[in-house]
Each structure stands twice: as C-alpha cells, then as structure tokens.
Amino acid sequence: MTFRLRAAHIDDLEHLYEMAKLTGGGFTNLPADRAALTKKLERADEAFSKTYEELGDDQFTLVLENTETGQVRGTCQLFSQVGQQWPFYSYRLNTLTQHSRELDRTVRAELLSLTTDLEGCSEVGGLFLHPGERAGGLGLLLARSRYLFVAMHRPRFADRILAELRGVIDDRGGSPFWDGVAGRFFGMTFQEADYFNAINGNQFIADLMPKHPVYVAMLGDEAKKVIGVPHPTGRAAMRMLENEGFSFEGYVDIFDGGPTMTARTDQVRSISQAVPGKLSATDLDIGERALVATGTLGTFRSAYGMREIADDGSVAIDALCAETLGVGEGDEVWSVAR
Template sequence: MTFRLRAAKAGDLEHLYEMAKLTGGGFTNLPPDRNALTRKLERAETAFSRDDQQLGDDQFVLVLENTESGQVRGTCQLFTQVGQQWPFYSYRLNTLTQHSQELDRTVRAELLSLVTDLEGASEVGGLFLHPGERAGGLGLLLARSRYLFIAMHRARFADRILAELRGVIDDRGGSPFWDGVAGRFFGMTFQEADYFNAINGNQFIADLMPKHPVYVAMLNGEARKVIGVPHPTGRAAMQMLEKEGFRFEGYLDIFDGGPTMTARTDNVVSIRDSVAATLSATDLEGGDRALVATGRLGDFRCAYGQRALADDGTIAIDATCAAALGVTEGDEVWSVAR
C-alpha cells in the first residue's frame, strides 16, 4: 500500500469525524464535532486559496490518504501564528529562590505562571494516525511532511515554532493536572473544559483563571507528578520532536499540563536540510530513502520514496513515489533524507 499526504478538502469531513471519535479526549485540534470540524476545513480552504507570501492567521489541514483505496487514515495541522483570534495561554514552569540569613537556609520554590510568551509563533499540531495504521513509519511521514510544507511556504510561517503534546489522561478520561489546578476554579470537569475549548476557544480561561502564580508545592501529588509529562501515546512524538531540534523550555498546556516543545523554525532539521530540485527521472531503482513533496498550497502532496540527487541540481526518484505524487520529469520537488 502507498500513502501520501495531501491538502484536506470539504469531502474529508466524515473521515476526520470518525478519527476524532477515536482520540480518547484531550485532543483539542481534532474535536468529535462535525460543526467544529467543518469550520476547521473551511478555514483551511481559505488558507490554501490565499496564494501570497504574507504571514497571516492561517490554519492548514493535511490528511494521510491511501492512494489505492482513497481512505483517509491520518491527519495533521499547521497554524501560522497562534494567539491572533484568542490569547495563546501557557503555564511557564520556573523557580523562585529565596535565602534567609537568620536560618542560613536557601529555599527554591517551583511556580506555574500564566503567560502568553508564545503568541505569534507557528504551531504544528493536530497529528492523529488511525490505530489500524500505526506501523510502517506512517506517523513519521505525518509529522515530517509538515516541515516540508513549511520549507516550501517559508514566508507564510513565523521564526519560532511550537508543538503541544497531550498530557497524562487517567483511565476515566480525566486529567490529574486539571483537577489539581484549573478545575478548582471553573466548576467543570476536564472533559467539559476540553470540549468547550475545542469548540469555542479558550477566552473563558482568560476570564476566570487566577492571574497569580501557582506554587507547585501546594498542588496534590497526582497533579505534581504529571507536570510536563506527555501522554504515554505521545512519548514517541516527543522523541521525534527532539530529533528535529525541539526542546522543552518549561512551557505547559494549561489544561492537562503536557509539555510544549519549541524551536527556531529555520533550525528544525527537516526544514533546514530540505532541498528543492528539478525532477530528471521517475524510474530510479535503489537510491537513498527520503520524504519527497511537490505542489503549492492546496496542491501539496508528500510521500516516502527513493531519491538520487545530482550535482547539476536535479533529482531522480522511484516510480512508486512519482505515481503517488503525480509528478513527471521537469517538475520541481522538495525532499529530505528519511
């Protein structure tokens, strides 16, 4: 079977809805709500149709398609500037050090401060792979295709980029972090708050969240244990982000306490190492394993393939990849080593 990433279309709604029902909660960018998903696809359509080089408030949705059956088996998203429609809140974990000469004692207290430091950054998010396809490197294809998209449309993205990882969710679908921090002020369960945020945005956080720092030592043990810890299903994603150059710098999701990873956009490995070249042949046998992409905006496609880069700036790829991308000799493709 051959898979490719492509721009999402309105006809993908039911595929996205069926996948959204499988996320298990805590997945704000893929809510199991047809109206919210329809708005997301409409916003993506607007972003794909704006063919200029200006940084704006765009959201792009990509889907993973089985080229043989046409089934959509995964999705991912890109946001060009967070915090434009609503403030983009994070908790920042930092340390306050105090010293008493009389006691000859130094005390270090960890604090959670509500901040909007990451406002204006780009975000990669919304990555979900159908449970039946979690093999064969498709998760890596989903994740890294986003970076090729950014490289191919660099002017549409900011100089800083972030990725939020889902935090720990317990067996009943709740969040120990939410229960220990924000839940005390909102009178809402984690599921209720998470769903409301996915549908309506998080302005209610600004309205009701205490603005003073929270002392970590005052939280219950269950909440403290999950601060900055990714959901078990997100550990591999965290490792992939680290390989791309993302780092955890103390920023946390305000709902579930999951880590927010950040990087300089131009330092992300798959963006930095990507190359554009003219296609010289589509019948390569052998070669190096790579991700290969083509097309602007709504015509974007990306798939695994084999490549051979020539000194004259051309590239040869294998026939299977060329068929998945729908490219012929003379077309421009972007690629990065797998």
C-alpha cells in the same frame, strides 16, 4: 499499500469525524464535533486559496490518504501564527529562590505562571494516525511532511515554532493536572473544559483563571507527577520532536499539563535540510530513502520514496513515488533524507 499526505478539503469531513471519535479526549485540534470540524476545513480551504506569500493567521489541515482505497487514515495541522483570534495561554514552570540570613537557609520554590509568551509562534499540531495504521513509518510521514510544507511555504510561517503534546489522561478520561489546578476554579470537569475549548477557544481561561502564580508544592501528588509529562502514546512523538531540534523550555498546557516543545523554525532539521530540485528521472532503482513533496498550498502532497541528487541539483526518484505524487520529468519536488 501506498500512502500520500495531501491538503484536506471539505469533503474529508466524515473521515475526520470518524477519526476524532477515536482520539480518547484531550485532543483539542481534532474535536468529535461536525460543526467544529467543518469550520476547521473551511478555514483550511481559505488558507489554501490565498495567493500572497506573507505571515498571516492561517490554519492548514493535511490528511493521510491510502492511494489504493481512497481511505483517509491520518491527519495533521499547521498554524501560521497562534494567538491571533484569542490569547494563546501556557503555564511556564520556573523557580523562585529566596534566602533567609537569620535561618541561613535558601528555599527554592517551583511556580506555574500563566503566560502568553508563545503568541505569534507557528505551530505544528493536530497529528492523529488511525490505530490500524500505526506501523510502517506512517506517523513519521505525517509529522515530517509538515516541515516540508513549512520549507516550501517559508514566508507564511514565523521564526519560532511550537508543538503541544497531549498530557496524561487517566482511565476515566480525566486529567490529574486539570483536577489539581484549573478545575478548582471553574467547576468543570476536564472533558467539559476540553470540549468547550475545542469549540469556542480558551478566552474563558483569561476571564476566570487567577493571574497569580501557582506554587507547585501546594498541589496534590497526582497533579505534580504529570507536569510536563506527555501522554504515554505521545512519548514517541516527543522523541521525534527532539530529533528535529525541538526542546522543552518549561511551557506546559493549561488544561492537561502536557509539555510544549519549541524550536527556531529555520533550525528544525527537516526544514533546514529540505532541498528543492527539478525531476530529471522517475525510474530510479536504487537511491537514498527520502520524503518527497510537491505542489503549492492546496495541491501539496508528499510521500515516501527514493531519491538521487545530481551535482546540478536535479533529482531522480523511483517510479512508485512519482506515481503516488503524480509528477514527471521537469516538475519541481522538495525532499529530505528519511
């Protein structure tokens, strides 16, 4: 089977809705709500239709399509600049050191402080792959194609980029972190708060959450254990982010305590190593395995293939990749080694 990633459009609504029902909760960027998903797709259509090349407040949605069946089997999103419609809240894990001369004792206390430090960053998120397709490197295709999109539309994205990983969710669909921290103030279950956030945004956090730092030592053991820990299904995603140059700098999600990874945009490996080139041939037999992309905004598409870069910067790719992307000699493609 052959897959390509392409721009999502409004007629992908039912595909996204069916996948959203499989996420198991805690997946704010893919709510199982048709109205919310429709708004996302409409916003993406608006972003794809913009002609100016500058940093704005855009959300781009991409989908993974089986080119043989037309089925959509995965999705991911990019946000050009977070915190523009409503504040982008995180907890920052830091340490307060205090010393007593009389006791000759130094005490170091870990604190969770509510912050909007990451406002203005770009974000890669909303990555979900259908459970039936979690093999063959399709998760890597979804994840890294986002960076090719950024490289191909660099003026539309900020100089710093983040990725939020879903935190630990228990067997009941609840969050030990939410129960131990924010849930004490809101009188809402994690599922209720997560759903409300997905549909309405998190301004209610600003309205009701105490602004004082939370001492980690005062939390229950179950909440402590999951601070900055990704959901078991997200551990591979965390490793992929680290391989791209992202790091954990103490920022955690205010709902489930999952880690937020950050990087300088131009230092992300798949962005810094992505290169453009004109196609010189589309019948390559043996070459370097690569991710190859073409198109602009709404016509963006990417797929796996083989490439060979000539001294003059032109690129040869294999016939299957060329067919999947719908490109021919003379067309421009971007690529990065797989």
